[in-house]
Amino acid sequence: MRVLGIETSCDETGVALYDSVAGLLAHRLYSQVELHAEYGGVVPEIASRDHVRKLLPLIDGCLDEARISRDQVEGVAYTAGPGLIGALLVGASVGRAIALALGCPAVAVHHMEGHLLAPMLEPEPPEFPFVALLVSGGHSMLVEVQAIGAYRVLGETLDDAAGEAFDKTAKLLGLGYPGGPAVARLADTGNADRFRFPRPMTDRPGLEFSFSGLKTHTRNLWLEHSGSPSEDDELRADIAAGFQQAVIDTMVIKCRRAMQESGSGQLVVAGGVGANRGLRGALRQAGEKYGFKVSYPRLEFCTDNGAMIAFAGCQRLLAGAHEDLVISARARWSLETLQPPGPAMETPS
Ligand code: KG4
Ligand code: ZN
Numbered sequence: 001m002r003v004l005g006i007e008t009s010c011d012e013t014g015v016a017l018y019d020s021v022a023g024l025l026a027h028r029l030y031s032q033v034e035l036h037a038e039y040g041g042v043v044p045e046i047a048s049r050d051h052v053r054k055l056l057p058l059i060d061g062c063l064d065e066a067r068i069s070r071d072q073v074e075g076v077a078y079t080a081g082p083g084l085i086g087a088l089l090v091g092a093s094v095g096r097a098i099a100l101a102l103g104c105p106a107v108a109v110h111h112m113e114g115h116l117l118a119p120m121l122e123p124e125p126p127e128f129p130f131v132a133l134l135v136s137g138g139h140s141m142l143v144e145v146q147a148i149g150a151y152r153v154l155g156e157t158l159d160d161a162a163g164e165a166f167d168k169t170a171k172l173l174g175l176g177y178p179g180g181p182a183v184a185r186l187a188d189t190g191n192a193d194r195f196r197f198p199r200p201m202t203d204r205p206g207l208e209f210s211f212s213g214l215k216t217h218t219r220n221l222w223l224e225h226s227g228s229p230s231e232d233d234e235l236r237a238d239i240a241a242g243f244q245q246a247v248i249d250t251m252v253i254k255c256r257r258a259m260q261e262s263g264s265g266q267l268v269v270a271g272g273v274g275a276n277r278g279l280r281g282a283l284r285q286a287g288e289k290y291g292f293k294v295s296y297p298r299l300e301f302c303t304d305n306g307a308m309i310a311f312a313g314c315q316r317l318l319a320g321a322h323e324d325l326v327i328s329a330r331a332r333w334s335l336e337t338l339q340p341p342g343p344a345m346e347t348p349s
Contacts, residue, residue, distance in 0.1 A: 005018060188241075
C-alpha cells in the first residue's frame with residue numbers, strides 16, 4: 001500500500017510517501033525556524049499560515065521525487081494531534097480532502113506514535129515488545145510498547161519536557177531558537193565539570209522526570225557568574241555542557257531503571273532530543289554495559305517529519321483502520337487511549 005503522510009503539528013511541514021513493500025519512496029521537510037526565530041519561539045498563527053502556503057507544493061515535490069502520480073496514492077495519513085490546533089487543522093483538512101478527492105482511505109495519526117515508530121524505518125528495525133524513551137519539545141516519557149497501539153506510560157515529566165528545558169536554557173544563555181541544537185553545539189566546547197548540576201529525581205524510585213529545577217539552576221549560575229564579556233563565552237559553554245550532561249545522566253539512569261523493571265532487552269529512543277549526539281552515545285554505552293539493545297531513528301527522523309506519519313498511518317490503514325468523512329484534530333491526546341489497529345502488518349522488504 002502506498003501512503004502519503006502529512007505532518008503539521010508544530011513548526012515543520014513534513015510530507016512523505018511510504019510503500020508497505022518498497023519502503024520509503026520520498027520525503028520532504030520545510031522548517032519554519034527562521035520565521036519564528038525573531039520571536040524566540042513558535043508563534044501558532046504564523047505556523048498555521050505557513051503550513052497553508054507550503055503543504056501543497058511539498059506534496060507535489062514529493063510525488064515528483066517518487067515518480068508517482070496522484071492517483072497512485074492509496075491512502076493518506078495525517079497528524080491529528082497532539083500539537084498546535086491551528087497547525088494540525090491544516091494537515092488534517094488537506095489530508096482528508098486529498099483522500100476524498102482520490103477516493104482512498106484517510107487515517108488520523110497520533111504524533112507521538114509517529115515518533116515512537118520512526119526507528120522502524122531503519123534497516124534493522126527494533127522488535128516488539130520494547131521500551132521507548134520519547135523526548136521531544138512537548139513530551140518526555142518512558143513507554144512500554146507491546147505492539148502498535150498497545151502503549152503503557154511508565155513515567156513522564158512532572159513539569160517541563162526535555163526539549164523545552166533545552167529551549168529555555170538556550171534562551172537564558174542568549175543562544176536563540178531553536179535551543180536544543182544550539183545548546184548541544186556549545187556544550188561540545190565547554191567543561192561539563194565546572195559546575196555541578198543536580199540529577200533530578202534520580203535519588204528516589206520511579207520513572208518520572210522533572211526538568212524545571214535544572215532551568216532554575218542554570219539561571220542562578222548565569223546571574224551569579226556572568227558580567228565580564230571576555231569571560232561570558234566560556235561561562236556559557238561551561239553552563240551548556242553541565243546542563244546537557246545533567247539531562248543525559250538523568251535519562252540514562254531512568255532508562256536503565258525502566259529496562260530493569262520491565263525486563264525488556266530493547267530500548268527505542270525517539271523525538272527531537274533523541275537527535276542529541278551526547279545522549280545517543282551515553283545510551284549506547286549503557287546498553288553495552290547493562291545488556292540492552294538501543295535503536296534510534298536516523299538523525300533527520302528524530303525531529304518532526306512526514307516519514308514517521310506515513311509509516312505509522314500505513315500500518316493502521318493496512319489493518320483496516322480509517323477515518324469517517326470528518327476533519328478531526330486534537331491539541332491534547334493521550335497516547336494510552338490508542339488501540340492496536342489489528343493483526344495484519346506488512347514491513348518493507
Ligand atoms: O520532536 P520535535 O521535533 O518536536 C516536538 O514534537 O516537540 O522536538 C523538538 C525539540 C526541541 O525542543 C529541540 O530543541 C529539541 O527537540 N532538539 C534537541 C536537539 N535537536 C532538537 N535537543 C537537544 N539536542 C539536540 N541535538
Ligand atoms: Zn515531534
